[in-house]
Amino acid sequence: MRHYLKIRDFSADEMREVLKMFRSMKEGRGKPEEKILNGETWALIFAKSSTRTRVSFQVGLLELGATPLFLSANDIQLGRGELICDTARTLGRMLHGAVIRTYAQGDVEDFAKYSGITTINALTDEEHPCQIMTDIATIEELRGPIQDQKVVFVGDGACNVPLSWVSAAKLLGFELVIAAPEKYQPSAKLLENTGVKVTDCIEDAVRGADVLYTDVWVSMGKEEERHERVQSLGRYQINRETLSLAKPDAMVMHCLPAYRGMEISEEVFEANADTIFTQAENRLHTQKAIIKFLRNR
Ligand code: CP
Numbered sequence: 001m002r003h004y005l006k007i008r009d010f011s012a013d014e015m016r017e018v019l020k021m022f023r024s025m026k027e028g029r030g031k032p033e034e035k036i037l038n039g040e041t042w043a044l045i046f047a048k049s050s051t052r053t054r055v056s057f058q059v060g061l062l063e064l065g066a067t068p069l070f071l072s073a074n075d076i077q078l079g080r081g082e083l084i085c086d087t088a089r090t091l092g093r094m095l096h097g098a099v100i101r102t103y104a105q106g107d108v109e110d111f112a113k114y115s116g117i118t119t120i121n122a123l124t125d126e127e128h129p130c131q132i133m134t135d136i137a138t139i140e141e142l143r144g145p146i147q148d149q150k151v152v153f154v155g156d157g158a159c160n161v162p163l164s165w166v167s168a169a170k171l172l173g174f175e176l177v178i179a180a181p182e183k184y185q186p187s188a189k190l191l192e193n194t195g196v197k198v199t200d201c202i203e204d205a206v207r208g209a210d211v212l213y214t215d216v217w218v219s220m221g222k223e224e225e226r227h228e229r230v231q232s233l234g235r236y237q238i239n240r241e242t243l244s245l246a247k248p249d250a251m252v253m254h255c256l257p258a259y260r261g262m263e264i265s266e267e268v269f270e271a272n273a274d275t276i277f278t279q280a281e282n283r284l285h286t287q288k289a290i291i292k293f294l295r296n297r
């Protein structure tokens, strides 16, 4: 049984296969589709808020023939302290797959282990693999091979999204630079042998960038650190000045939700809204491809 819990769960060839399937999923949408999950019921267990991930998985599962069952972690016994291993063993007896958004990476790993059903990480504190798979699919759709791009992440370099970017850069071998203050940089251990460059100088980082990417300064679960984060990350914004140092036609991406005036200026966000919402839409097609890939194994 295969799961998708972190970027490294797929080899480079497997990631390439999913990226290829993304195109056929997108082109084939609305045409008669093979209902590969016919008769199945999948849980969406969410301990954190979500718009894109929740809706794209629900719609995707329906389109593949499954019945999605949304379970807010607070409404099931998990929220009252039932162990993840007991929740997993119960749900594993009734369901065929699970999509989980939570805090600890260990919880999705345990769920996969104890449930015995296909499990997909819909975001933890350490990883957001479906997001980064989608981002690479979007870059390749709009600009061509990721290997030809200089991707620059600006902002909180220690949260789930940039951490998954680091793993993807190591796996596929493309140029990734992270601009973040020292306190919000990925750990030296994660960066080992990745070729990823990390700097606190935003100007150095964005010079010559093909893709500028950002995420919120205050990730879910970090709300108490808001004041300190806004102070430390204040310079790490994608705005007209930062964009002027990148390549003239640089792509601007944001995983969303966006906070204008914080990690991105209103002007730059709106000028790049078409790309950003294509990125959001592509969650649907990529995740359907991931599910199909897992089912073919
Ligand atoms: N990008 C993303 O995962 O969005 P949601 O938090 O709305 O799911």
Ligand code: NVA
Pocket: 123, 159, 160, 161, 215, 216, 218, 219, 220, 255, 256, 257
């Ligand atoms: N880093 C953000 C991503 C949101 C999709 C968070 O964890 O809140």
